[in-house]
Amino acid sequence: MIELKNIRKSYKTRHETLEVLKGISLTVPEHSLVMLLGESGSGKSTLCNLLGLLDTATSGEYYLNGIPVHTLSSAERTKLRREQVSFVFQNYNLIPTMTAFENIELPLGYRNVAKKERLAIVENALHSVGLSERAGHRPAELSGGEQQRVAIARALVMNPSLLIADEPTGNLDRTTTKEIMKTLTEAGRKKTIFMVTHNEELTSYADIVIRLKRGEIEL
Numbered sequence: 510m511i512e513l514k515n516i517r518k519s520y521k522t523r524h525e526t527l528e529v530l531k532g533i534s535l536t537v538p539e540h541s542l543v544m545l546l547g548e549s550g551s552g553k554s555t556l557c558n559l560l561g562l563l564d565t566a567t568s569g570e571y572y573l574n575g576i577p578v579h580t581l582s583s584a585e586r587t588k589l590r591r592e593q594v595s596f597v598f599q600n601y602n603l604i605p606t607m608t609a610f611e612n613i614e615l616p617l618g619y620r621n622v623a624k625k626e627r628l629a630i631v632e633n634a635l636h637s638v639g640l641s642e643r644a645g646h647r648p649a650e651l652s653g654g655e656q657q658r659v660a661i662a663r664a665l666v667m668n669p670s671l672l673i674a675d676e677p678t679g680n681l682d683r684t685t686t687k688e689i690m691k692t693l694t695e696a697g698r699k700k701t702i703f704m705v706t707h708n709e710e711l712t713s714y715a716d717i718v719i720r721l722k723r724g725e726i727e728l
């Protein structure tokens with residue numbers, strides 16, 4: 510479960526303090542698919558970075574599965590992030606010199622998963638995103654949608670309790686978007702997913718829809 514209580518985030522620039530999140534409170538039960546909508550600059554990515562433990566709030570409380578994140582040291586936060594959170598970014602962030610297989614395998618290596626076990630996990634992940642036949646392709650040899658599916662598979666093999674996807678279907682066509690939503694909703698039965706989108710149609714997949722407007726939740 511995720512609980513935010515009056516989360517504020519401001520950025521100090523040279524001349525002013527910019528309030529980007531102005532008191533966000535929300536409760537999200539485990540295994541929810543949450544969609545985050547709102548116009549450009551409303552604070553969606555900022556909120557994702559806080560939820561994903563990449564950044565800290567200026568004030569307010571954040572409980573992730575009962576852990577008071579707002580009281581943790583930076584090292585403790587990093588540890589928690591590595592254990593519980595995975596990200597899918599709009600620009601995929603795949604390693605260009607590695608094949609699809611190797612990109613998905615990479616995080617498992619960091620976790621000291623044995624080679625034989627890694628093989629089985631990666632093959633299963635490739636299958637689940639429909640890319641078994643593209644295992645040996647490098648990112649440049651994959652379409653945009655295929656690259657995004659590799660990025661999702663890489664995030665899922667970590668088996669995070671929380672998956673943050675900031676516009677994962679941003680540049681994709683309807684068919685590919687549908688495939689990706691299918692992968693995410695299937696995965697979502699076992700984890701909480703926060704997904705940013707500009708696409709109103711996708712809200713039909715969501716358990717919870719959050720609309721941000723200038724740093725506040727629109728009711």
Ligand SMILES: Nc1ncnc2c1ncn2[C@@H]1O[C@H](COP(=O)(O)OP(=O)(O)OP(=O)(O)O)[C@@H](O)[C@H]1O
Nearest residue numbers: 520522527529547548549550551552553554555556
């Ligand atoms: N590091 C930073 N320093 C100063 N201002 C920032 C910083 N990061 C973001 N902002 C400002 O915070 C506001 C919210 O940014 P954010 O990236 O969260 O928006 P968004 O809702 O994700 O928009 P988009 O749909 O365009 O991705 C913007 O006005 C942005 O200029």
Ligand SMILES: [Mg+2]
Nearest residue numbers: 553554555675
């Ligand atoms: Mg953004």
